[in-house]
Amino acid sequence: KAGVTQTPRYLIKTRGQQVTLSCSPISGHRSVSWYQQTPGQGLQFLFEYFSETQRNKGNFPGRFSGRQFSNSRSEMNVSTLELGDSALYLCASSPRTGYSPLHFGNGTRLTVT
Amino acid sequence: QQQVKQSPQSLIVQKGGISIINCAYENTAFDYFPWYQQFPGKGPALLIAIRPDVSEKKEGRFTISFNKSAKQFSLHIMDSQPGDSATYFCAASMGGNNRLAFGKGNQVVVIP
Numbered sequence: 001k002a003g004v005t006q007t008p009r010y011l012i013k014t015r016g017q018q019v020t021l022s023c024s025p026i027s028g029h030r031s032v033s034w035y036q037q038t039p040g041q042g043l044q045f046l047f048e049y050f051s052e053t054q055r056n057k058g059n060f061p062g063r064f065s066g067r068q069f070s071n072s073r074s075e076m077n078v079s080t081l082e083l084g085d086s087a088l089y090l091c092a093s094s095p096r097t098g099y100s101p102l103h104f105g106n107g108t109r110l111t112v113t
Numbered sequence: 114q115q116q117v118k119q120s121p122q123s124l125i126v127q128k129g130g131i132s133i134i135n136c137a138y139e140n141t142a143f144d145y146f147p148w149y150q151q152f153p154g155k156g157p158a159l160l161i162a163i164r165p166d167v168s169e170k171k172e173g174r175f176t177i178s179f180n181k182s183a184k185q186f187s188l189h190i191m192d193s194q195p196g197d198s199a200t201y202f203c204a205a206s207m208g209g210n211n212r213l214a215f216g217k218g219n220q221v222v223v224i225p
Binding site: 043 | 145147156158159162171206208209210211212213215217218221
């Protein structure tokens, strides 16, 4: 089976712009979660989608949003980018929600200048 | 606040030795405790996970020990190999969802 695919791998944006990141989960996986990874804060949960419904949202401002499509593919959007949004954004898929392995993609490296 | 705390921050182990990483958690509602391994340029990958109804789980060279009363759990890597050099994250979740609270990570270096 193909793994979790995240596109693009790298992005450079300017403060104030917005960005959309894409995630294709493993075939058959209905749960998609997003995490932000930074050297200072580590891995922090953004949100989880299951069957197109947002199940959980982390402690991030409303500038961070996401959605999931009927084929389980997911996108996350960050509007009005700030320098502090520079991070590795990781997507993870799982066949179900809870008590099961998260399969992570290799992430999208976002740099905000 | 950090819900899961990891120690030590980094570890250097000789090949063949035992690597031990400890984690402590605060929220007694946590009921799923996985460990993830991450190599540079890659996403984390699940190593092993435990539920609080057991005190120990072993998979190959990797063992989780769980102490519910102390709210601590640890990862033991037996017969450490240079290929085990990576960053290890403990995590916890509750209520059957995929919202994981991760520790800050521990860099393990295995020297030949």
